[in-house]
Structures are given as C-alpha cells and as structure tokens.
Amino acid sequence: MEVKNTDIAILGAGPGGYVAAIRAKKLGLNVIAIEKENLGGVCLNWGCMPTKALAHTVEVIESVKKSAELGINIRGMDIDFKKVMARKDAVVSGLRGGLEYNFKKNGIEIVRGDGKLVSQNKIAVIGNDGKDIEINAKNIILATGSHASSVPPFILDNAGILDNAGILSLKELPKSMLVVGGGVVGCEFSSIFSTLGTKVTIVEVMPRILLNEDEEVGDLIKKVFAKKGINVYTNITVKEVKRSGNQYICILSNGESLTVDKILVSVGRKPNTEGIGLKEAGVELDSKGFIKVDKYLRTNVKNIYAIGDVIGGYQLAHVASAEGLVAIDNILGKNREMKYKVVPWAIFTLPEIGTVGLSKKQAEEKGYKVCMGMFPFKSSGKAFAVQETEGFIKIFTDSSTGEILGSTMIGPRATDLVHEIAVAMHGELPIDYIADTIHAHPTLAEAVMETAEDCFGLSTHKV
Numbered sequence: 001m002e003v004k005n006t007d008i009a010i011l012g013a014g015p016g017g018y019v020a021a022i023r024a025k026k027l028g029l030n031v032i033a034i035e036k037e038n039l040g041g042v043c044l045n046w047g048c049m050p051t052k053a054l055a056h057t058v059e060v061i062e063s064v065k066k067s068a069e070l071g072i073n074i075r076g077m078d079i080d081f082k083k084v085m086a087r088k089d090a091v092v093s094g095l096r097g098g099l100e101y102n103f104k105k106n107g108i109e110i111v112r113g114d115g116k117l118v119s120q121n122k123i124a125v126i127g128n129d130g131k132d133i134e135i136n137a138k139n140i141i142l143a144t145g146s147h148a149s150s151v152p153p154f155i156l157d158n159a160g161i162l163d164n165a166g167i168l169s170l171k172e173l174p175k176s177m178l179v180v181g182g183g184v185v186g187c188e189f190s191s192i193f194s195t196l197g198t199k200v201t202i203v204e205v206m207p208r209i210l211l212n213e214d215e216e217v218g219d220l221i222k223k224v225f226a227k228k229g230i231n232v233y234t235n236i237t238v239k240e241v242k243r244s245g246n247q248y249i250c251i252l253s254n255g256e257s258l259t260v261d262k263i264l265v266s267v268g269r270k271p272n273t274e275g276i277g278l279k280e281a282g283v284e285l286d287s288k289g290f291i292k293v294d295k296y297l298r299t300n301v302k303n304i305y306a307i308g309d310v311i312g313g314y315q316l317a318h319v320a321s322a323e324g325l326v327a328i329d330n331i332l333g334k335n336r337e338m339k340y341k342v343v344p345w346a347i348f349t350l351p352e353i354g355t356v357g358l359s360k361k362q363a364e365e366k367g368y369k370v371c372m373g374m375f376p377f378k379s380s381g382k383a384f385a386v387q388e389t390e391g392f393i394k395i396f397t398d399s400s401t402g403e404i405l406g407s408t409m410i411g412p413r414a415t416d417l418v419h420e421i422a423v424a425m426h427g428e429l430p431i432d433y434i435a436d437t438i439h440a441h442p443t444l445a446e447a448v449m450e451t452a453e454d455c456f457g458l459s460t461h462k463v
C-alpha cells in the first residue's frame with residue numbers, strides 16, 4: 001500500500017474542491033485532491049458548462065430566426081444535432097484540459113479513485129487502477145457533491161428516463177419530451193430542446209414554474225414558453241408511466257395522457273454521503289442527510305470541513321467555490337464566517353434571469369418597508385437595437401435608508417447585469433450610488449441605472 005502525507009486532503013474535485021485545492025496551494029499548503037471521475041465535477045462535465053454551450057447554440061438559432069428584420073435573408077436553417085452535441089463536448093473537453101493544466105502548473109497532486117474516511121486524519125483510496133493508497137492529512141475537506149435521484153413513478157435509466165447527465169449524452173434529438181419539474185434545470189433544458197425542435201411539455205406539482213423567482217418573472221417565462229409551443233402543466237403530477245415500444249405513455253393526475261420519446265426528471269438531488277466513511281470518522285449528518293457544518297464550514301470533527309452540495313443550502317457551483325475559499329482560510333486560522341446574504345444566481349433560459357438578495361415579498365416578511373424601482377427593457381435603446389426588448393429589471397430597497405435588499409431581472413444579459421447590484425450590496429452601497437454612477441450609452445447596463453433612478457421616481461426613459 002502506498003502512503004501519502006499532506007496538509008490538506010480534499011475528497012471531490014468539483015467547483016468546491018478544485019477551487020479549494022488551488023487556493024490552498026497558492027497559500028503554501030501541500031494538498032492532495034481525490035477524484036474518481038473528471039476534474040470539475042457535475043458543473044463542468046454534466047451541468048453548468050455543457051448546458052451553457054447548448055444555450056449559446058439556441059441563442060444563435062433565435063438570432064437567425066430574427067435576421068430578416070436586420071435585412072439578412074437566410075433561406076432555410078438545418079440543425080445538425082450531432083454537431084451541436086459535439087461542439088458541447090469540445091467545450092467541456094477544453095475546459096477540463098485547462099483545469100488539468102492548472103493543477104499541473106500549481107503542483108497539485110490528484111489521486112484518481114474512490115476515497116473513504118478511515119479516521120479524522122486518514123483517507124483510504126481504492127485507485128481507478130486498482131491500487132490501494134492511504135492518505136494521512138492534517139485537515140480534510142469533504143466536497144463530494146450530489147446526484148440526481150429517481151422520483152416515483154420514474155426510475156432513471158438514462159436511456160429513456162433521463163437525469164441531467166443522461167440528457168446531455170443524447171445521440172439523437174427526441175421528437176418529444178416530458179420535463180418533470182419546472183425549476184431551474186427543467187426550464188433551462190425546456191428552453192434549449194424546444195428551440196432545437198423537440199416538442200416539450202413541462203409538468204410541475206407546484207402552482208407555477210420557477211416558484212422561487214419573482215412572480216412576474218415566472219409569468220413572463222411561461223408566456224415565452226407558450227409562444228415557443230411548450231405546454232406547461234402546473235398543480236399536476238404524473239401518476240403512472242408505461243413503456244410502449246420506444247415511447248412512454250404518461251398518465252397525469254388530471255386524467256390526461258401524454259406520449260413522449262424521452263422523459264427528463266429534474267426534481268431534487270441527494271447528497272453524496274454514502275460510502276465515504278462519515279460514520280467511521282464520526283461526522284454527523286442533519287435530518288435531511290446533509291453533512292452538518294457550522295458558520296466556519298467545520299463539521300463536528302474539528303479538522304474536517306465540508307462544502308458544496310453535500311452540506312445543502314445553496315446548491316450552486318459558485319457558492320461551493322466560495323465555501324472552498326472560506327474553508328481554506330479557516331484551516332489557516334482566520335476564523336472567517338461563510339456569509340450568504342449576497343448570492344447572485346442565474347437562469348439561462350431565453351430571456352435570461354438574474355437574481356440576488358431578497359425578493360419584495362421576502363423583504364416585507366422581514367419587516368422592511370420596501371421601495372421598488374422597475375425599468376422595462378422595451379425602454380432601453382440598446383435592447384431595442386439588439387432586438388431584445390422582452391423583460392425588466394426590479395431593485396428592492398429599504399425606503400428609509402436606501403439599503404439595497406435585492407434585485408431580480410429578466411431580459412438580455414440579465415445573468416451578467418445582476419452582478420452590478422451584487423457588488424453594490426456586498427459593498428453596502430445605498431441605491432443612490434448606482435443611480436448617480438455615470439453609465440456608458442448605449443448599453444444594457446444603463447437599464448440598471450434607470451432602475452435605481454426609478455427608486456426615486458426619476459427614471460428618464462421609463463415610459
């Protein structure tokens with residue numbers, strides 16, 4: 001058995017683990033990352049990055065559809081699904097290669113295999129090559145992530161009933177698809193595959209899709225989906241699924257029947273806590289099966305930390321990365337708390353959605369007297385020029401102090417624009433700082449400034 005010693009061992013090299021590894025090495029610590037699959041985890045390989053590559057493809061398709069308005073006459077459009085997926089694979093491969101090079105450049109050791117805690121300072125690894133490796137570490141970070149789970153009456157097989165990885169591995173474009181769950185993942189894939197030519201139906205058990213977003217945002221996406229031919233069923237479940245040849249017959253709770261080629265199950269994920277030795281090391285789980293941590297991301301075992309999806313909370317790649325940095329700081333004795341007040345998130349539907357902080361409803365429930373500024377993209381010169389006038393920006397503030405409480409936006413480049421507000425919130429700048437900042441004209445960012453001005457009823461171009 002090979003024995004290795006290190007300052008930090010990180011179990012899992014997704015966006016939490018690999019960021020923690022790079023930061024630790026840059027700060028002078030010896031680090032070993034243990035990963036049984038590819039560097040980058042779900043996000044790089046089967047989530048964020050491949051879906052964004054596909055989202056760019058469909059954005060181009062939508063632009064081509066509107067090209068006649070620009071005087072560009074394109075006769076016919078043929079979508080080669082195999083090339084679409086090959087390009088997606090090339091993007092992932094390139095990014096993965098870049099990450100591998102980053103590890104090599106920084107001198108970070110990767111141990112490929114299944115790791116399991118043996119004690120609070122020891123991890124046993126069965127290497128992908130069959131060799132046994134023992135890693136002794138002064139500190140351990142658990143970053144094992146999460147996985148999609150089967151939900152009755154669906155049993156994932158990634159042939160016809162798919163999770164996020166299965167749908168990204170399709171070789172042929174399905175003619176029809178049922179998307180179970182109208183959350184972020186379900187809506188993104190619905191937007192992508194509908195534009196590629198699949199007949200998509202969404203079934204959501206809750207009263208509306210994108211339930212955690214601003215109600216007007218959800219309503220607008222539903223209208224956009226209707227224009228694209230996406231059927232959305234809310235307050236509905238699937239009671240029964242029957243295989244019929246290469247198709248699936250789905251019986252809905254309202255009595256209707258749908259026949260589809262593929263089914264995407266996009267409801268819920270479970271933490272990867274089984275088989276990693278938590279009991280052996282004495283690491284505690286909460287009632288939902290996530291690893292319990294304190295505000296410093298420490299588990300109940302003093303030298304073992306946990307980050308990312310495995311601890312629950314925000315299951316977002318960028319949050320996992322931030323948690324990784326906090327964990328490294330605390331291993332170095334900085335006693336830095338992980339704060340979640342300013343966490344932007346993005347939804348890559350068309351139009352895009354960006355959100356940060358509290359919604360108006362959440363702010364009011366916390367006792368704030370809320371002032372809301374709003375600016376529609378139809379009043380933006382740049383949005384008008386680039387044919388992207390659908391959507392709006394909202395900013396919520398404390399009416400007595402001008403403190404920015406949150407923002408939501410839907411429209412062109414909303415996933416980028418939201419960060420202007422996130423930076424202002426993180427710096428504790430009142431809303432007038434955004435309103436008084438000169439923004440270049442003509443830009444989409446002007447819409448953020450105009451929204452801030454509208455908090456005072458002073459927006460110039462809002463009509």
